[in-house]
Amino acid sequence: MNVIGLIPKSNKNAESNLPSLNWYDTTPNYELSLDQFEVYALKRLKVLRKIEQIKMMKVTPDIIRQKLDQIIKQEDLTDHDMDEASHFILRLSYCQTEELRRWFLQQEAALFRHRLQALTEQQLAHAVRKYAQLQPIAAAEKEKYRDALLQFTTPVEFQTAQFYAVPFTQALSLLATRQCFLRAGSAYVPQSKVLTILEAKFRTDLARFLALLANAGSFQAAQDAEASRIFPLLKNMHRALVQPREQQMHLPEGQVLTADNVEQFTSSMPLCMRQIHAGLKADHHLKYQARLQYGFFLRGAQLSLEDALLFFQRHFQKVTNEKFQKEYAYNIRHMYGKEGGTKDGRKEGQLGYGCSKIIGGLVAPSSANEHHGCPFKHYDEQNLHRLLQKLNIGDEKDRREILQQKKMQQYQLACLKHFEVTHPNAFSSDVPMDNVGNHPNAWFQASVAYQSKFQSTSNPSQPPKAVSP
Template sequence: MQFSSNTDRRNHRLHKTKIRATHTLQFYSKPPIDNISLEDFERFAIDRLKVLKGIENALLRYQKNSPEYEREMTKLYKAFLPNVARQELDNADVINQEIRKDHISHFILRLAYCRSENLRRWFLMHEMELFKYRFNQESAGGIDSFLKANNLEYTPIPENEKMSIRTELIHSNPMQNGAAVESKDYYKVPFTEALDLVKLRKIYLKNVGIHLLFSALVQHILNNGQAYVPRDDLVTIVISVFRANLSHALAMASKALPFLEEDDRILPKLSNLSRQYIGKDYSAQPSLSGQVVAGDIDGLSAKSFPLCMKQLHESLRENHHLTHGGRMQYGLFLKGIGLSLEEALRFWREEFTKGPNIDADKFDKQYAYNIRHNYGKEGKRTNYTPYSCMKIIMSNPPGPRDYHGCPFRHTDPDLLRQRLLSNGLSSEGAKEITELAKGSHYQLACVRYYELVHNVSDAGFSINHPNEYFEESQRVQGANRPNTRFAARRINTTTNTSETETKSVTKDEDILSKTADSLDDEIDEFLSNSLGEITE
């Protein structure tokens, strides 16, 4: 893949030696041979990453294959490849552009996510879900064409052959009857590629008898057997091939990474893609700026702060100090909920000067600059963004004297359980959350913490950002107060009994459906904060 410095290349013309994909569904067997601008490189990668992150959220929120899950998958797919998703295949140029985007974006993220076993596992799982959904949306003709193009010898059987083994097909699955068999299309598949379905007793094995289990006649089946697979179950076999191919390709890509080190344009971007938050931007929201003052923070922290920020706040109050990692994580979070620069300086100065070693003059010399820097008033004047869950979980783990990080990721299970109990959770709730954390379901543990703190049975969302937790907490508390509109949130303070009503911050649920042009500003902001400035 080559990179062009011309940012005006938006016509996506396809050269005859470029992408050879002729189907909207791909195994991604051949890397793209194409020229692509750095702008498109980043835009394609972010668009696909949003889809995979959306799939991750859907898997956390809904039961797989439920109507809610399928609706969410449809929404994500249409946002990513709208014309392919709607099967509007008449406009060849538009379809080729979307195939190109699909092809290139997969290989970009393949490079970004091949760096470790955990990243490879995450990428593989969510790419498989995307492929499975797309396969199930294909027409019968599209599936047959895809199988042929990828040399998969899965032969659709004619009607007369199906009727000749009708009884056996009925008996091969206890959940179906004759009418079901007659209404389905069947494929003849080599037995060795249908082992998962054999275990489930969902297929008929010729030369073996009806619905026999794998352990009975292995050798005979391997020599002679053919599996008859309904079209609905064919995805199970194809996805196994997809998994094997992609798993091998990720391993090979990880070995190729050292050869990219000489290209300082690409490697930093790949390194950052795998740990970036691509949701709502919580930096310096005009609708919130100045709405929170230093005196509000104690009251807000009791219920509206996620555990990571509550832990930092309590440590600051107790020790009158935080190390640099804690100041960055907590300070940017406070900025994101609406604490102005002036109030931030007041808050940190008051707390730090309560300690024995720091007076106002020392604070102004050693700490005030960094606070102004976080608000874009010093240095490069970058408007720094509050840390996302992924950044907190995957970067800068806390040391012995630190309190930053994700408590579900970085805290010993016994200590985590103790902290949850001290925060008022029941023994059962603390145990449930601790078990989720032990299983590396850190964000799901945070969602469960939110549900128990706010006494809701189903939060209805996944948490990808501490500021998202804060917003949702304020929203649900505002909705539960009398004479308060659902769209407004109220901030209670401990120093003033009056309440300040502010406009709600609308959750950007439609971010995935923005057009490519409207994403330009968002991408520039994202890249300036995480991937570094783009120099053409």
């Protein structure tokens, strides 16, 4: 096993008795194998991406809490060492650029807030003491300011709650919304509002550490000979597809994709695949990159090899049977692992290109008859807007929000928004939403499952109706 550090196992938060809260103020000090290094980081990345995804959805705070608890447990971030190590690995990876630092900070702060909200009163009081070094004011002082404090709390809370005198600079958001009493440079804050202060402090500290790491050239330092095994991992972590490659897509029971019904499933495809399909119909042909992108997608959606051959041959109307067999059939069989070995490690039935590859790993389409790529990335704003209008995706406000994400280069979030707009309440249902916005097949699977679930008069053997025209 490759060991990157030889250090004693940590004392598992014995003192604090706060299993799920960590300020990450001490560097982890225990042994970790190279395999663990990668697995831990990917698990945290999955949680952070889920947080980003959830923030895009219009769901109630209860559902947000429930979904986050679920993913945190599923990815073992309830384990203190795993939580701590994965945070520091991603901290090093995400200090690379301003944009990555901002993203990491946002998601980590949201995760921290979620954990704070789950603390009991006693745990919160402990956290306030430990992390913000704040002590509650004495009973006499509380009594002295009774009238003023009662303006910011109920009489019952006043009787039972502890109050903290905090330097006003730490309570700016509470002051701005008039939620605390200010006197002589101190903000008097009831315990129930102290979460805001802890979160603000967490953000400030993490932002400072990330900036320090970046300025100290820590990321570049990871290139040295000793750390050469982890440097590529750190460098590319933010592009990682967090879904295991082996994971396959499953359509709801009774639904099977065939050469005859692909057309009827197009309304459940993400925009990239819809556009390739539209290009295929218009040109009766697809260029190499689009053939691969769409072919692997269809394979991931469980279209059989025989149906894939039939499907493409039917659409390539201008190509003779002989030419199709010679020039295209081999490639399709190769995609299914039936020809030429498994050059890129693919096995039969595995998924195709993920969003990060489509967005950043393919040569951008350069002519009108090249249909591969991601419309959110590769179309200009005008074309994308026109397409959204043409497909009747959302109302004008929704379309503006999608375009806004594109402007901010958040292409996958734009795609997620597209899903949200065309599948109302999907997120609060039990439709499998994992990796929507990360992988076209996940988008497809979630859309088909959604249609299947919410079609009241459906015949389960039939493909779903269009989500949007």
